[in-house]
Amino acid sequence: MAEITGDQRVQSEVLEGLATAVNHRRWFVELAVPHLGDNPIEIGSGLGDYALEWARHVPRFTATEADPDRLVQLKERLADEPTIEVQQMLLPHTGRGDHSAAVSYNVLEHIEDHVGALRSMRDLVRPGGKVIIIVPAFQFAMSPADIATGHVRRYTKKTLAAAMTEAGLAVETIHYANALGLIGYFMATKVFRLMPKEGPMVKVYDTLVLPATKAAEQRVRPPFGQSVFAVARVPG
Template sequence: MADITGDQRIQSEVLEGLATAVNHRRWFVELALPYLGDNPIEIGSGLGDYAIEWAEHLPRFTATEADPDRLVLLKERMADYPNIDVKQMLLPAPESNGEYSAAVSYNVLEHIEDHVGALSSMKDLVRPGGRVIIIVPAFMFAMSDVDYATGHIRRYTKKTLSAAFVDAGLEIEKIHYANALGLLGYYTATSIFKLAPKEGPMVKIYDSLVLPVTKAAERIAKPPFGQSVFCVARVPR
């Protein structure tokens, strides 16, 4: 099996910092929600922030985590949510029962060397006609010390992510960039000022002032670039 690379401590610090970006998370929750179906599985749930918000709208949800220490914390947190199951999962995975309505994974694929194998495993987890929903960081020029420290192997364009989906046997329904202003802010912070996106005033200002403007603009027209690539693909029937 392929392992997830990077410093787990730094990954946790970044996750904790980004957990304070409430508007950003709610935007990305909304992007996937129409495609999740009635029984989705999330690959790489981290601290469970997305899982909790998605599960509010669903009868059943499965959250997963590869790191054993983070898995313990995830199980403890999800004990208060009876419709959320928690399990350990590392991709590529041998499980292929196809019982889930969708597989969703945010900011995980860029950590995995065999990303086509990981997408293929997600496809095998989902019943025919269901979806695989992915968000990954965009554009290699934005690759920074923060990316390497958190275990990023690559960043994507629509073209490179599309190629991985097609190689995994998935049928792309939707793919676009998201959070154009976020890319500019991330590049400035991490590549020029050498800062990590941890909890603090910079994240709060971005989330409260910049993010709502970006979200509103991108509802009108999808940008030609962004901090992330969002993709929805169907599992062939």
């Protein structure tokens, strides 16, 4: 069983900092909503920011987390949410399920056996359901921040599609997202060697730059981006 790599304390600090990027989160929440179905499961819920947003759109939602300390925090935060179940989960695993979708944002890049992890997500979803993924894009942007948070790779559309196909999934949608974010991330983390934590830079980008980026990308898909977004169908 493969565990997520990296410094859990640093990962938690980054999660807490990025929780302030409200517009960014809402954009990525919206990307997944049409594909969630009635009973989705999230792999790697972190501190529960996405789970709380998605749960408003579905009758039932399952949030999961691998790290024991964050799992405790997640259970405490979601204790008063009657439609959300919280479980511990490591990937790959051998369990099966009947979920309408498995959604996993910024998790796959932490897992050495990413094809095995995708197969595990596939097995948690009923035939015809969806596996919804967001991962960081482009290996040239691999920075000290990536290493500190346990990233073992970054992706292109081609490499993510290949991994999903090898896992027995049928890719339906795949595109880059947040083109200006890639430039900002590269400059901040690779050139200036900063961590993507809460601060004025994140706030200014989220408030002023991101809404314009989102509006533009809803009209024209960019040839690059900070993230790769993909939706694949479980055959059968």
